[in-house]
Amino acid sequence: MTDPGRRQRRAFVESAATTRRRRRIVALVSLAGAGLLGKSLSTKPGSSEFYGLTLAVAGTWTVGGLLSGPVHRGWMYDRDRRLRRPVIAPVLMGVAAFVAFYLCALVARRVPVFERAISRVMRYAQVGSSRSVLLTTLLNGAGEEVFFRGALYSAVGKRHPVALSTAVYSLATTSTRNPALVLASVVMGALFGAQRRATGGIQAPLLTHLTWSTLMLRFLPPLFDRPPGAPSSPWAGEVMDQ
Numbered sequence: 001m002t003d004p005g006r007r008q009r010r011a012f013v014e015s016a017a018t019t020r021r022r023r024r025i026v027a028l029v030s031l032a033g034a035g036l037l038g039k040s041l042s043t044k045p046g047s048s049e050f051y052g053l054t055l056a057v058a059g060t061w062t063v064g065g066l067l068s069g070p071v072h073r074g075w076m077y078d079r080d081r082r083l084r085r086p087v088i089a090p091v092l093m094g095v096a097a098f099v100a101f102y103l104c105a106l107v108a109r110r111v112p113v114f115e116r117a118i119s120r121v122m123r124y125a126q127v128g129s130s131r132s133v134l135l136t137t138l139l140n141g142a143g144e145e146v147f148f149r150g151a152l153y154s155a156v157g158k159r160h161p162v163a164l165s166t167a168v169y170s171l172a173t174t175s176t177r178n179p180a181l182v183l184a185s186v187v188m189g190a191l192f193g194a195q196r197r198a199t200g201g202i203q204a205p206l207l208t209h210l211t212w213s214t215l216m217l218r219f220l221p222p223l224f225d226r227p228p229g230a231p232s233s234p235w236a237g238e239v240m241d242q
Helices: 004-011 016-040 048-068 088-108 112-126 130-156 161-176 179-199 203-219
Strands: none
Touching (some): 016 130, 016 161, 048 130
């Protein structure tokens, strides 16, 4: 029986003109999004500038991805070999990915270069409005899937789309100058790309991404040093004074 990803690829064959247009838009959006991403993580944690820039990054990925052309949700087979929209399996995959990253974090916090890199990122979760941090995290996760596993993946074509989309995803993350984020983008980008290939759409990687991000935001900050007076996790519901 044909896998759903292959069936979807046959159903949504794009014209050469559409592909060229998609590639032009993807190239421009990649540069713009990477620049904004790097800028956002150079701002003061909890500042209005940080929230504004992270929302701008999410908007760039989402709008750019949708403007480039159609973005498909994808399908997968259930136990009875019936086509269904992927829901439960991607969520469970997100949980599994979090567990793996949590275990790695227990080791990474004992390695100075990674401890410093992860602590810098965790500052953005520990300082400021927990609701705003969660909102911007989820919006950025969704936007990344629309763009990288939607528009960019389709723009690459048939030759190594998982590897190439992951490479561009990781390259964009280098703008943060944070080795922990770059390493995570390589690992998770490959996973998200494989889900995109298997299902023919972005729903599976999107649900995995959002599940993983939510759990990371909830449970990772307590493993790393907190600034004085910061809540033990970004779910404490407090707004910290800057």
